[in-house]
Amino acid sequence: MPELRKDPVIKRWVIIATERAKRPHDFVRPKVEEKSTFCPFDYGNEHTTPPEVLAFRPADSSPNTPGWWVRVVPNKFGAVDPTLEPRRYGVGMFDAMEGFGFHEVIIETPDHNTHLALMDYKQVEEVVWAYWHRYTALANNTLIKYILIFKNHGRDAGASLQHPHSQLIALPIVPKRVQEELDGSLDYYNYKERCVFCDIIREETYRKERVVEENEDFIAIEPFAARFPCETWILPKRHANSFGSIVEKEVKSFAKILKNTLYRMWKALDNPPYNFMLHTAPTTGEGKEYYHWHLEIVPRLTNVAGFEWGSGFYINPMPPEEAAKYLRSVEIQ
Amino acid sequence: MPELRKDPVIKRWVIIATERAKRPHDFVRPKVEEKSTFCPFDYGNEHTTPPEVLAFRPADSSPNTPGWWVRVVPNKFGAVDPTLEPRRYGVGMFDAMEGFGFHEVIIETPDHNTHLALMDYKQVEEVVWAYWHRYTALANNTLIKYILIFKNHGRDAGASLQHPHSQLIALPIVPKRVQEELDGSLDYYNYKERCVFCDIIREETYRKERVVEENEDFIAIEPFAARFPCETWILPKRHANSFGSIVEKEVKSFAKILKNTLYRMWKALDNPPYNFMLHTAPTTGEGKEYYHWHLEIVPRLTNVAGFEWGSGFYINPMPPEEAAKYLRSVEIQ
Numbered sequence: 113m114p115e116l117r118k119d120p121v122i123k124r125w126v127i128i129a130t131e132r133a134k135r136p137h138d139f140v141r142p143k144v145e146e147k148s149t150f151c152p153f154d155y156g157n158e159h160t161t162p163p164e165v166l167a168f169r170p171a172d173s174s175p176n177t178p179g180w181w182v183r184v185v186p187n188k189f190g191a192v193d194p195t196l197e198p199r200r201y202g203v204g205m206f207d208a209m210e211g212f213g214f215h216e217v218i219i220e221t222p223d224h225n226t227h228l229a230l231m232d233y234k235q236v237e238e239v240v241w242a243y244w245h246r247y248t249a250l251a252n253n254t255l256i257k258y259i260l261i262f263k264n265h266g267r268d269a270g271a272s273l274q275h276p277h278s279q280l281i282a283l284p285i286v287p288k289r290v291q292e293e294l295d296g297s298l299d300y301y302n303y304k305e306r307c308v309f310c311d312i313i314r315e316e317t318y319r320k321e322r323v324v325e326e327n328e329d330f331i332a333i334e335p336f337a338a339r340f341p342c343e344t345w346i347l348p349k350r351h352a353n354s355f356g357s358i359v360e361k362e363v364k365s366f367a368k369i370l371k372n373t374l375y376r377m378w379k380a381l382d383n384p385p386y387n388f389m390l391h392t393a394p395t396t397g398e399g400k401e402y403y404h405w406h407l408e409i410v411p412r413l414t415n416v417a418g419f420e421w422g423s424g425f426y427i428n429p430m431p432p433e434e435a436a437k438y439l440r441s442v443e444i445q
Numbered sequence: 446m447p448e449l450r451k452d453p454v455i456k457r458w459v460i461i462a463t464e465r466a467k468r469p470h471d472f473v474r475p476k477v478e479e480k481s482t483f484c485p486f487d488y489g490n491e492h493t494t495p496p497e498v499l500a501f502r503p504a505d506s507s508p509n510t511p512g513w514w515v516r517v518v519p520n521k522f523g524a525v526d527p528t529l530e531p532r533r534y535g536v537g538m539f540d541a542m543e544g545f546g547f548h549e550v551i552i553e554t555p556d557h558n559t560h561l562a563l564m565d566y567k568q569v570e571e572v573v574w575a576y577w578h579r580y581t582a583l584a585n586n587t588l589i590k591y592i593l594i595f596k597n598h599g600r601d602a603g604a605s606l607q608h609p610h611s612q613l614i615a616l617p618i619v620p621k622r623v624q625e626e627l628d629g630s631l632d633y634y635n636y637k638e639r640c641v642f643c644d645i646i647r648e649e650t651y652r653k654e655r656v657v658e659e660n661e662d663f664i665a666i667e668p669f670a671a672r673f674p675c676e677t678w679i680l681p682k683r684h685a686n687s688f689g690s691i692v693e694k695e696v697k698s699f700a701k702i703l704k705n706t707l708y709r710m711w712k713a714l715d716n717p718p719y720n721f722m723l724h725t726a727p728t729t730g731e732g733k734e735y736y737h738w739h740l741e742i743v744p745r746l747t748n749v750a751g752f753e754w755g756s757g758f759y760i761n762p763m764p765p766e767e768a769a770k771y772l773r774s775v776e777i778q
Contacts, residue, residue: 117670120633121641122625126670127760191760205648206669260758287758292455300453308454315538336539337450337459425593425620427460427524 114192114211116285124288127211129191152188153219153275155179162186165216166245168238181235182242183219184280190215191281198255198284214250214282218242218261224275227265227383229374231276236367239278243390244363247356250282251395258286258394261355266385269412286394293391294399301402309404310351312336322436325372329365332373334432334439339410341430342381342439344373346407353393353403370407376442377411384411447525447544449618457621460544462524485521486552486608495519498549499578501571514568515575516552517613523548524614531588531617547583547615551575551594557608560598560716562707564609569700572611576723577696580689583615584728591619591727594688599718602745619727626724627732634735642737643684645669655769658705662698665706667765667772672743674763675714675772677706679740686726686736703740709775710744717744 115128152160155178163176166184173179186194192213200209220239221231228236243261250259263278264270286294300308316322316333324332324344332346346369348362358366377384392405448461485493488511496509499517506512519527525546533542553572554564561569576594583592596611597603619627633641649655649666657665657677665679679702681695691699710717725738 119668119670120629120645122622122629124670124672124759126672128671128764129760129762130764203669204652205644289455289758296453296455311538312453319537335452336536337452337457338461339457339459425622426457427462429462431461431463 113196116209116211118207120206122288125285127191129211151224151273151275153273153277154224155222162188166242168242178222181222182238184242184246185217185219187215187217187279192283209284212255212284214256214280216246216280218246218278218280220276220278227276227378228371229378231371233368233371236371237363240363240367240370243278243280244356244358246280251356253282255284256282256395258283258290259392260287260389262387262389264387266412269385269387290391290394294393294403297399297402297404307351307402307404309347309406313347313349321433324376324436324439325369327365327369329362330369332369334436336432338428338432338435339426340428341413342377342411342435343432344409344439346370346373346409347404348406351404353399353405354397355390355392355405372444373409373439375444376439377409379442380438381411381413384413386411446529449542449544451540453539455621458618460524462544484557484606484608486606486610487557488555495521499575501575511555514555515571517575517579518550518552520548520550520612525616542617545588545617547589547613549579549613551579551611551613553609553611560609560711561704562711564704566701566704569704570696573696573700573703576611576613577689577691579613584689586615588617589615589728591616591623592725593620593722595720595722597720599745602718602720623724623727627726627736630732630735630737640684640735640737642680642739646680646682654766657709657769657772658702660698660702662695663702665702667769669765671761671765671768672759673761674746675710675744675768676765677742677772679703679706679742680737681739684737686732686738687730688723688725688738705777706742706772708777709772710742712775713771714744714746717746719744
């Protein structure tokens, strides 16, 4: 049974994923890239995944058969388990919870060999719609407090399958980093009576030097205190605490700036491994006035010092102004 | 000029290290392992580093010549600069500070090809004494608030030179992770009137299942809410908020458990890359009753999911109880 455990000092919840537990020996040798020809996300292999929970497919096609263009399935080796209950209990002095939650995979395309950076805008829009549909469906579950939507691209960024996919984890707790953003933006709001993210957008639009791209509805910037080279945030210009509130016109603009930003990284950094994560308010609706949803993209580049990994302290060897200039200079095709 | 910059949302300070700035292009291709024969930390190359600030060497030998067994020098490509002043200023809505601080390298041995895990206890003690001497010297500087002592072992953990060395960064700010530990342990103290780390030591000693090793003065455990497989903490049994208060007998015990723990990882995980960081109170003396210094060791293993890197949210595929059992089973030579 997977378990959620809370650090007694800094109050950070961690998933101890027993269902996908690896034996210590599994970590001894770097895993060799497997050139397996079988992919559970390809057309014709729909029966090898758990049954789909959402698919965009022709009206005359049957579930779990080919023909779809975006498909969402439960993760076969989920880190959390929807059949559990979010029951809390003590373990001596420690605090834990059953590993309740939903872990899903968004298969972004039937094409095994492409990438969000290279798809056409229409297909990226469809992926964003899939995020939105699953977000909205799971947000209705009152046991769920937070919905994490994220992507690992490339083996060095933690992707175990090459076929383009994103993931969604719905949890009965709010992740620490998000809680910190909520707390920090509330502090700012209490002092300034303004949303800190709205202020950042205004400041960056005026200064220009950290802007990578903008369109009518979104802006992509390198944050002022970037932790990593080419760390990029995409923010909606309209104040909204939740990704769930995105409207049709914004889905189009978001897909466009997302694809372009990933394309810039793909081109400028030679298809780097990267992670992105959608930061949005808890499903309880917290932060209406002061929080602002956004997407954070972190390429995992070599030559980046290592101790930040465990320490939470960062040395960034590339000023974000220089990174922005570099990414901006990429020609969009 | 290096700069300290503060994230306006979560108030995390980051070093933007312009002095060691890399051009965007440096990140494009994984750096090939350089089989350079020249090492600035070897005997005879003392003149290629900045002059030593501390060395354990025979009384009749001259500074910056061979003969030393531990040597500390300023980092030639320091992330911070001691000639600056910790002057604070605004950049529009943002907050920054000159990149003032000390960045030093502790060369742990003249032997290019060894490793803390394989040295004899006496040599590891000498390394700990070097930490202590530099800690104490820099703690006297009233502009310094925090002294970070850490080690990156292996290229995948961010080490750029193979020769065994640790690093020290003294800063005019307290890193966010440490501030969180201070805040969290104060909350616990306010509620329980006890140190949370002392309680953890008591609980783990009683339960045994997460203990890797203990001696008279120290205990090595896998934390209850471990973020990573084989993440290990070493804590002093005597309550003390600062590493600076360590006494001679404890230096011996600490060196012993540190070497043994690293040896266990070396043996069990086949010389994994790892990072360790000494967590100690700010030099201002905060946390006397409620904070407890300790060392956190994080091996960087493959097959560990990636999005934690940027999101602060962790899925650990190996229960700490299993990791402890595995590390415990290694025979110490």
